[in-house]
Amino acid sequence: MINKFFATPEAALADVHDGATVMISGFGGAGMPAELIDCLIAQGATDLTVVNNNAGNADAGLAALIGAGRVRKILCSFPRQTDSWHFDKLYRAGKLELELVPQGTLAERIRAAGAGIGGFFTPTAFGTRLAEGKETRRIDGRDYVLEYPIHADYALIKADRADRWGNLTYRKTARNFAPIMAAAAKCTVVQVRESVELGELDPEMVVTPGIFVKRVVRLAPAGKTARKAA
Amino acid sequence: MKKFDRKQMAARVAQDIPEGAYVNLGIGLPTLVADYLPKGREIILHSENGVLGIGPRPPQGEEDEDLINAGKEPVTLLTGGAYFHHADSFGMIRGRHLDFCVLGAFQVSAAGDLANWHTGEPDAIPAVGGAMDLAVGAKQVLVMMEHLTKDGKSKLVERCTYPLTGARCVNRVYTDLAVIDIKPDGLHLVEIVAEGLSFDELQRLNGVPLRYRAAA
Numbered sequence: 001m002i003n004k005f006f007a008t009p010e011a012a013l014a015d016v017h018d019g020a021t022v023m024i025s026g027f028g029g030a031g032m033p034a035e036l037i038d039c040l041i042a043q044g045a046t047d048l049t050v051v052n053n054n055a056g057n058a059d060a061g062l063a064a065l066i067g068a069g070r071v072r073k074i075l076c077s078f079p080r081q082t083d084s085w086h087f088d089k090l091y092r093a094g095k096l097e098l099e100l101v102p103q104g105t106l107a108e109r110i111r112a113a114g115a116g117i118g119g120f121f122t123p124t125a126f127g128t129r130l131a132e133g134k135e136t137r138r139i140d141g142r143d144y145v146l147e148y149p150i151h152a153d154y155a156l157i158k159a160d161r162a163d164r165w166g167n168l169t170y171r172k173t174a175r176n177f178a179p180i181m182a183a184a185a186k187c188t189v190v191q192v193r194e195s196v197e198l199g200e201l202d203p204e205m206v207v208t209p210g211i212f213v214k215r216v217v218r219l220a221p222a223g224k225t226a227r228k229a230a
Numbered sequence: 231m232k233k234f235d236r237k238q239m240a241a242r243v244a245q246d247i248p249e250g251a252y253v254n255l256g257i258g259l260p261t262l263v264a265d266y267l268p269k270g271r272e273i274i275l276h277s278e279n280g281v282l283g284i285g286p287r288p289p290q291g292e293e294d295e296d297l298i299n300a301g302k303e304p305v306t307l308l309t310g311g312a313y314f315h316h317a318d319s320f321g322m323i324r325g326r327h328l329d330f331c332v333l334g335a336f337q338v339s340a341a342g343d344l345a346n347w348h349t350g351e352p353d354a355i356p357a358v359g360g361a362m363d364l365a366v367g368a369k370q371v372l373v374m375m376e377h378l379t380k381d382g383k384s385k386l387v388e389r390c391t392y393p394l395t396g397a398r399c400v401n402r403v404y405t406d407l408a409v410i411d412i413k414p415d416g417l418h419l420v421e422i423v424a425e426g427l428s429f430d431e432l433q434r435l436n437g438v439p440l441r442y443r444a445a446a
Contacts, residue, residue, distance in 0.1 A: 027279045027280075027298070027302070027316075028298065028302040029295055029302075030279070030295060030296050030297075030298050030302075031296070053316075077357070077358055077359050077360070078357040078358065078359040079355060079356075079357055080355040080356070080357040081357075087355075088355060091355060092353075092355075098355075098356075100356050100357070100358060101358075102358050102359075102360070102361075102362040102363055103278060103316075103320065103358070103359050103360040103363060104278075104319075104320030104323060104324055104360060104362075104363030104367075105362075105363070107315075107316040107317040107319070107320050108317055108320060108321075110317070111317035122324065123324060123366040123367070124324060124362045124363045124366050124367075125362045126366070126396075126397065127394060127396070127397035128362060128393065128394045128395065128396070128397075129348075129393050129394075130358065130362065170313070171296045172281075172294065172296040172297040172307070172313055173277075173279050173280050173281050173296060173297055173298055173313060174296040175280055175313055175314070175315050176279050176280050176315065176316050177315070177316045178315070179315040180315055180316060180317045207315075
């Protein structure tokens, strides 16, 4: 019998190794798997390459992972925020490498990895400094930049509901990067608010089919209040 | 001369968004446009974090941390709205499915080059977000900005000195002084919005030559 549920987040993240590339879902706080990140900090893996849209907000979640000195490199589109002080400090000290990627290119590079695509031409960033040194091509009169997929060892994502096969549904804009990251990583670890019996998720409503998911942990949501806009 | 304030600028942009349009409003000043869309027009707002059909800001106490816009501000969803993942969201943008995007800018050139992500300072931490995707993707790229810098220099320029967000991508600029179209042969004044501003004075402030032909 297939059962992808793990009893604890510690068990689900026990084998994350030093030097791993880890995708972390979320756009700001929405969809960020905060409890899994806390567990990764406690687990101790270091020298990580992290893929996320941002570079952490305030002192929790991804910001805490960065603040703990576990991240060697980050791929993101928007690191600089009013409350990204952990990133800012390490970046300015030259202790954290940044690969800045336009947001849509970041999403498509992640999608490409999960979809088995070796590279793609995008019009985004053509003629800008973010395309410097990259191969370009004119196709049907439009200029494009060659971009490559981003693969990961692990994806840590947050979903709303899961069954034991790892089928997932999400909640509102917390979906953001999670479905594409789930497909792009060798081992996708999901934290969900609710576990349901097989058959309870309407097959028409499943967003991430379980084929993309290796491990699921149910975590009761902490009593959070709405986050202030960053 | 009495310049347009931010609300008047937002209302002026909103006036040009037609019924049925799919629109992305950038972070900051452009977000204000949502408050001035004419009542009775069905206009669908997109946000790059994965939502179509954004409604007004929720009342205080009813914010939902899972329902935010690209500026990470709490929003609501209109009846008929939809959620989708980030790759689909940017597919909509790059795939030319959005009718308009409204972006802020540091500089716009007479050729329609846009600079809005980086001031070029060597020690600045760069951050680009979805600006480069929106610049190349939307069918019409509208820019909304103050016409002059704090020290009185025109932000409409012959050539951008800041790093580009996109080349030859801007279609129209709305400022606190005027509405200006960018066409292959240069800048065309659509209308002066600042009260008491003459064409000659606008031309002097603008730096780059403006064409103006009264409606035939």
